[in-house]
Amino acid sequence: MKLGGPLADRDEWRATHCSVDLALSVVGTRTAMLLLREAFYGTTRFHDFANRVGITDAAAAGRLKELADIGVFEKRPYREEGQRTRYEYLLTDMGRAMLPTLLALMQWGDAYLQDDGGPLRVVEESTGAPVRVQVCGPDGSEVPPEDLCVLPNRSSRSRTQ
Amino acid sequence: MKLGGPLADRDEWRATHCSVDLALSVVGTRTAMLLLREAFYGTTRFHDFANRVGITDAAAAGRLKELADIGVFEKRPYREEGQRTRYEYLLTDMGRAMLPTLLALMQWGDAYLQDDGGPLRVVEESTGAPVRVQVCGPDGSEVPPEDLCVLPNRSSRSRTQ
DNA sequence: CGGCTGGCTCTACCGTCGCAGAGCCAGCGG
DNA sequence: CCGCTGGCTCTGCGACGGTAGAGCCAGCCG
Secondary structure (H helix, E strand, O other), X not given: OEEOHHHOOHHHOOOOOOHHHHHHHHHOOHHHHHHHHHHHOOOOEHHHHHHHHOOOHHHHHHHHHHHHHHOOEEEEEEEOOOOOEEEEEEEOHHHHOOHHXXXXXXXXXXXXXXXXXXXXXXXXXXXXXXXXXXXXXXXXXXXXXXXXXXXXXXOOOOOOO | OXXXXXXXXXXXOOOOOOHHHHHHHHHOOHHHHHHXXXXXXXXXXXXXXXXXXXXXXXXHHHHHHHHHHHOOEEEEEEEOXXXXXXXXEEEXXXXXXXXXXXXXXXXXXXXXXXXXXXXXXXXXXXXXXXXXXXXXXXXXXXXXXXXXXXXXXOOOOOOOX
16 A cells, blocks of 8 residues: 555654544444444344343443434334334444445454354355455456555645645 | 344344454454554554554553564564664554455545545555445455345354354 | 333443553663 | 663553443333
8 A cells, every 4th residue: 555645755644533543433342343243134123232242231222322323323213012112223324334344344353363264154145155345446346455545635624634 | 134044033143253353352442443554554663653643652562562462463673773673563464454444444434424535535556546445246346235145154163153 | 090111321340441651671882 | 881762561540331230211001
């Protein structure tokens, strides 16, 4: 990965307002990531989230509320017969957009932290072929790290990053 | 995303030994991710890591040591004239494999937490076209989330996940 | 109305992470 | 041999995220 334009001299800038840092402040905790994982596995209800992630109700309540406030989850009321109205937690577009991050993390763990490739594999349903998370160009072809270049965003207001 | 085979009944299994969880135990802290970010930006030396990430020497030393022990960084001695031998921290294959995760996180932050697309953009150097992190099939084409399926890994030792 | 129930909150309490500041120590130059 | 310096470590200290356990409260039931 290369640094382009004014970024080339690494001593002249600091990665302030970094999106990685910002993202971590939202989903950088273990519980947030695991709640997202469960949501992708189809979980929608409070009790299931807490149980399947293996955290206390208090932790689940706090984190789900936080993620709902930010817009990762949407709270929607539902009602089962004979029960009072409750709420289910559904992924928003913002939440669903975390899938590449989550799968990239899983892929890395499978490859380097498990000795058997990990307990689960993710495949393309129509073909059964395993999927991979990749860095792709506009035509969909994989771009190798050496051919990546970081540039300042023109439309970004702050000049010093 | 669908659950295939024995995973279909979500009440019958728990995501134990999850690679996401394991990965988070290694790179799940803010400093670990930001040190990785700096490494991808070309930083190799202790002092630069601490300064550019904006953390104390103590935090940098501890985290770098931990990441080197795990195998994300490799410590290599170097010597500048008139200086004593020091060590630089280089990304290993394991470390470099974190790039998709890091870029996925940046991409998500750019899209949903910044109002101007974020301070930096990553492009393909040869063409200048912006890159994206995607979930891809074996032929390199993007696989939409609806067409993903999670299956148990046959070669995995533990049956109950 | 009154009881039950499940989501949610509150109150300790603990472990971890990061900071600040001081100090250690290897090793190169003089 | 001595002094300087830069990684690195140690010692509080505060913030935060998690647990455990108790309690609150809306609202559907009888």
